[in-house]
Structure formats: C-alpha cells, structure tokens
Amino acid sequence: MTSDRFGNALDPGVGYARGELLRSSADEVRRLRHAGKLAADFVARNGVERIGVFTGNLRYYPVSLEDVQELCEEWVGPGLFGEDLRKASINHLGGRGHEQATVVNRTSAGIVAAVLALSDGRPVVSLVPSGDRSHASVGRGARLACVPVIEVYEIPELKKVLEARLPSLTIITTVTSELSMLADSVTLQAVRLAKAAKSRVLMDEAYGARFRPVLHDGAPSLSFGADLVITNTDKAGLPGPRAGVLCGEADALVSVAAKASELGMEARAPVAVGAMRSLMAFTPDLLIAEVKDGQLLADALESVFGVGAVTRSPLGPKISEEDAHAHVLKVAGTEYSTRVPAETTAAIGMLMLQTLGIVTVNTHGQPGGRVSLRLKPTAGALKRVGGVSAIAQCLEAAMTETANHLEDADWFSELLFGGT
Known part of the structure; x- marks a missing residue:
C-alpha cells in the first residue's frame, strides 16, 4: 500500500x-x-x-540503595554484577547456560547495532506476522548500513528470499507492538531455514519473551536456536527501566555489543543493574x-x-x-x-x-x-x-x-x- x-x-x-x-x-x-x-x-x-x-x-527503576552504592559504580560495578546479569538473562530467556548477555539502552538500539554489525552488505530479511510490519528500527538500521530490507510474512516467502538472496542477517519479530503474533511452529521453521542458509538470526522478542510463554504457553525465546534474542525490560510484565537485554551466542553478541559501544548505544552500569533486577524479579x-x-x-x-x-x-x-x-x-x-x-x-x-x-x-x-x-x-x-x-x-x-x-x-x- x-x-x-x-x-x-x-x-x-x-x-x-x-x-x-x-x-x-x-x-x-x-x-x-x-x-x-x-x-x-x-x-x-x-x-x-x-x-x-x-x-x-512501567519504566520503574527496581534497584536497592546497596546496588546504587556498589554495582552502579561505572568502573568496578560491571565486573561485580556481570555474571549475575548473564545468568538472569539466560534464565529469563530459556537458554542452555553457555550464552552471553549484554544490555543496550533501548531494544531499538540493539536492533540497529545488530543490522550494522551482521548485515555484511547484504539485504536484511525481516519476518513479521501477516498484516503487520517490522519495527522502524529495522529499516533505520538498514539505511545506516546501506542495505535493503526485504519484509516477508509467510514461510514460503521467507524460503524463496533465503534461497535467492543469501542474506547475512534474518530478523524474526514474534510479537509486534500491535501484538500480532507468529505461531511458535512458524518461528521454529523460520529459524531453521535461516540457519540452513548460513544467515545469522536475531529474534525481536521485545514483547514475545513473556507474552508467548505466559499467555500462550509458548516456548522460551532461546529454545528456537536463534543466534541472538533481544527483549525489553519495561514491557509485558517487566517493570523497567527502559533498556534492551541481548542474549545469545558469544561470537554474534560480541560483534553487536562492540558496534553498540562504538555508537554510544550500550547501557551504562546503572541502567544495566536495573535491567538485571527487573529480570530477576519477574513473575x-x-x-x-x-x-x-x-x-x-x-x-x-x-x-x-x-x-x-x-x-x-x-x-x-x-x-x-x-x-x-x-x-x-x-x-x-x-x-x-x-x-x-x-x-x-x-x-x-x-x-x-x-x-x-x-x-x-x-x-x-x-x-x-x-x-x-x-x-x-x-x-x-x-x-x-x-x-x-x-x-x-x-x-x-x-x-x-x-x-x-x-x-x-x-x-x-x-x-x-x-x-x-
């Protein structure tokens, strides 16, 4: 249209x-x-x-006075809470235990950094539920990377694009901000197709990480086999602060975290501590x-x-x-x-x-x-x-x-x- x-x-x-x-x-x-x-x-x-x-x-800041005095300190603090953050992220997203994690100042920032770090000059494929669209950060990241976005809505479309274009990055949005949702079976098939085509896979789980499992008995985010998963810490049952938690395979994550740091998109210690406490307190x-x-x-x-x-x-x-x-x-x-x-x-x-x-x-x-x-x-x-x-x-x-x-x-x- x-x-x-x-x-x-x-x-x-x-x-x-x-x-x-x-x-x-x-x-x-x-x-x-x-x-x-x-x-x-x-x-x-x-x-x-x-x-x-x-x-x-909600965008609260769920930290204690002790956190502020110790963990929020910029030089030593990240070393003190880094492993706890990693474990909390893996637990929240259903990983196997080896995954790494980092916090960016917005989920949008993590998506833009991922496109810049992983697109490798090739078109980015974005799978979204039919009738909806990718988050604006996908297109903005692609414009910064000088690559096109190919938006698809069904598995046959995705398969055709993967075979023809051989993208370096596939983004899968399981639940959009309008709360349109992909079935878990579709997400699993999409991840497998993209991985078979040698494409990195980023799952945009801003809502989906909790929306699917809690309300639809869906599978944990990291169980689908994507390279990276990103979720908000102030949406769908998490109280804040505003931040994005990125978790997944170390090689892909380090590349994205490095790009985020280059561009000032990384979360500083106080925000990262708040994000960690938000994940830890989730019910x-x-x-x-x-x-x-x-x-x-x-x-x-x-x-x-x-x-x-x-x-x-x-x-x-x-x-x-x-x-x-x-x-x-x-x-x-x-x-x-x-x-x-x-x-x-x-x-x-x-x-x-x-x-x-x-x-x-x-x-x-x-x-x-x-x-x-x-x-x-x-x-x-x-x-x-x-x-x-x-x-x-x-x-x-x-x-x-x-x-x-x-x-x-x-x-x-x-x-x-x-x-x-």
Whole structure:
C-alpha cells in the first residue's frame, strides 16, 4: 500500500501518512517534548499519583540503595554484577547456560547495532506476522548500513528470499507492538531455514519473551536456536527501566555489543543493574494483572464506540489511526480533512493527557512508533485516572473536541507543540 484509505501518501519508513504538522521525526520530537510539559503541568495540579501510564511500559527503576552504592559504580560495578546479569538473562530467556548477555539502552538500539554489525552488505530479511510490519528500527538500521530490507510474512516467502538472496542477517519479530503474533511452529521453521542458509538470526522478542510463554504457553525465546534474542525490560510484565537485554551466542553478541559501544548505544552500569533486577524479579503475576485490566478497559470502550470499532488485544483495546480519524470525520460532519490520522490521534492523546493524566504512545511514543490509539494499562493505572468509565468518556470527549477543531491548524499546533 502506498496510501491510506483517505488518499494520504504513506511514509514507507514509518508506515503511516505524514501531515502538514507531523512532517518528520523532528516534529515528533517536538510533540514528545511538549507532552512532557503537559504531563508536568498535570502533576503540578493534581499530583504524580494521578498519572496513569497506558503505554504498556512501567519504566520503574527496581534497584536497592546497596546496588546504587556498589554495582552502579561505572568502573568496578560491571565486573561485580556481570555474571549475575548473564545468568538472569539466560534464565529469563530459556537458554542452555553457555550464552552471553549484554544490555543496550533501548531494544531499538540493539536492533540497529545488530543490522550494522551482521548485515555484511547484504539485504536484511525481516519476518513479521501477516498484516503487520517490522519495527522502524529495522529499516533505520538498514539505511545506516546501506542495505535493503526485504519484509516477508509467510514461510514460503521467507524460503524463496533465503534461497535467492543469501542474506547475512534474518530478523524474526514474534510479537509486534500491535501484538500480532507468529505461531511458535512458524518461528521454529523460520529459524531453521535461516540457519540452513548460513544467515545469522536475531529474534525481536521485545514483547514475545513473556507474552508467548505466559499467555500462550509458548516456548522460551532461546529454545528456537536463534543466534541472538533481544527483549525489553519495561514491557509485558517487566517493570523497567527502559533498556534492551541481548542474549545469545558469544561470537554474534560480541560483534553487536562492540558496534553498540562504538555508537554510544550500550547501557551504562546503572541502567544495566536495573535491567538485571527487573529480570530477576519477574513473575507472571504482573503481566496477568495487566491483561485483566486491559480487558476491563476494552469492555468499557466497546460500550461507547461499539464492538466493531474496537480491536481487542490481550493487553488492552486499540482503535486504529484510520478508524479513529474516520470517527472524528463523522463527528465533524465531513468526509475530508487536511489533517492526517497520525495528527488526529496525537491530538486525542494530548487532550486525554491534559484532562485525566493518561499517558499513551500518542503523547510519549518515540519518533516512528505506532500511531494507533492503544490503551495498555500498566499496574494501577485504571484506578489512578478514575476507572474505565472515566477513560471511555474522556476518549469520546477528546474525539469530539478534535472534530470541532479539525481544520484549525493553529489549535492543532498549540495542542501538539505549545505553539512553538
């Protein structure tokens, strides 16, 4: 597809249409900075205990005072906790015991570093669930490496590309940020095909490392035989901090870790210690609680918008950016707008942040992230913002207010950027 259903050209790098306001990553950074200010203003008025995080990312820092005093020291600390980090990573990802591990400052950083270190001037093959797409970091890493990305969705496609192109790196995304999932049998077959073609395999398990085993009785990440697995430490039942844990075969991992270090993508000791403690403390209970809250919220949104308008995922409801835009157009009584869906959902997110302190990817997501309306409640978030009915009413009001200002570029600019 080259355009959305409203005729707006899609940016192939991010998968959604750019608009007159959110023209680039730079504009999305401006939006992110203003969202930080709006959140700070909300806290000043209502207190931090009223902020509810609905991104699915808790981003706590689960370390003790002793950790800060000893392990977080930059020179000696990594030597003190390095083996514990390795064991915690292997235990979390289901390795055999010989694997090595490192921490990078973001999962995206680890993916970019892997592409740069392992692509070897050849096309990168990216397998994702049908109907979804690779994370933006795959394409960005490939552009930095000056190699193309070949995205495939089914095993026959993968087999054909592996036979024809002989890639040096195959990336398999088992669970996307939209929570589309590959069956374990497909993942296993893909790993075996790629290895037979002499391709390195990186599994993007940002969500999958816990989502599959806990909710779908899936196999541990490292059991599939990939060279490397990477997961987030602030998603799907892990409390944070924001970081990526990379684990796998030593030769591949060292190459990626070296590239990450060259580019300043490695996690420094304090972040690595927090990531280790996050892995050590994991139990399925937090993820299961998030699933329960997500379904309660989906029920509430369906009662307001209708069953067909809301897509359920295990972690909460979603309204696609195009469906949200169509709803706003209907409320506005028009079939056309100079706004694009990404701008519409950004405005809705900002209004919900201002009103109830609801933090979403539409306010705090990184440039290139998904722009659908996704509400993945983290622990305690529903209670902090007043419950599911309050959230549903807030969303409906935000859509109506956006519709009322749909062609007011100054209003949008002030809301998204503070008028700057």
